[in-house]
Amino acid sequence: MSAGACVALGGLFARRTAEKDRLIQAWSAALLRMEDALDRGDSLPQVLETGGNHQLPLLQTAADMLRAGPALGPEEWLAALPWEDLLDPSERDTLATLLRSLWTPSPAAQLRALHTAQSQWAAIAAASRAKRETNGRLYARLGWLGGAALFILMC
């Protein structure tokens, strides 16, 4: 039983690493779609919705909140967003800085903020992919090895 739990734990860590990488890559794609929407001159809710593309609930919620009513300012809006647990605080900060910058009336400033976020996110995405390839496999193997060791010890 303990051996099985060990294997499951290894698998869980490996799956979480893969899930996080998928989320990071989804945000990379979202930032590209948002750039297209900004180039088209879409409104902020449209930009967010296009970025989310039914894959990132946070962006869809952000767009819905802006459409629902004018009561929220940028800070209340950011605080009320359903941030994904998988994101680290530094990753959240990168995205929050971008979303805050999108409130500016200047399209040039919006695009500058987006390009900054894209370059920062490219580094995050590369690190995440490397982590998935190394750590993901490592967690799975450690789980199996730990499970096997426990099994042998108990026998």
Next chain:
Amino acid sequence: MDMDWQLIVPGAAELRTTDLRPAREVRLRPGQPVTALLPEGLWRGQHILTPADILRAAQALSGHSLAAHQEALSRGFLPLPGGHRLGVCGEMDEKGRLREITSLCVRLCHQCPGAGAGIYQAVRGKSCLIIGPPGSGKTTLLRDLTRLHGLDGYQTAVADERGEIAACRDGQPLLDVGPQCDVVTGLDKARALPLLIRSMAPQVIATDELGGPGDAAALGEAAQCGVRVLATLHGRSVDDVRWRGMDGLLPLFDVFVLLTAPEKAPQVLTQEDATCKEDSP
């Protein structure tokens, strides 16, 4: 469309108990309270606005599309649903695009069906220039005269450069400009009038705020085609219009309507009245 100022400026608690619906304009400036021009005079709030309040209000009023409307904003204002107008002032870049917002002026559109009923018979089927200072109700009267001409069986058209006369949204006028009315929005008068004459063959064209470089030529072309024009112009009198170098426009109109304030009755002058007035000592 009534605006919910309490939601637009949530920091200003006094807006919960103050009705700004009758206001002609509402102004927001950082470091100062909300001010509104009500029929009874200037109203001042208490909450001191911050730059964040101004940005939040501007984004809320524009449907979070300030950046998407740079072209309109570079002209200084953004037409809002309902015929209202969001005037924006702030830091511009070298190309005239808005970088930062410092203050807002929301001019609220009020529709008054019947505003032109008292003078309609005097202006019916004639080219008419409505002259008045800002806030005197020129556009309101113009809209109602257009509506009354439409009800009277005239084919009417509106050259609505700033979207304040008909306030079209999704191709439909939100304000009542009467039946049988065609609206072109967003084009300057010099291009809109010939387009309307060619495409829709109207009998009456209404347009707001003359004074652009090609306006006189476009009105002249309309007169040659037998089209009557209802138009507005900033000014205090016919003489005021002459002194400001726009006397070339005056022969194109049959009657002049002078407005001094929204609550005062308009004064109708014929071309002869206006000429006599100039000749008298």
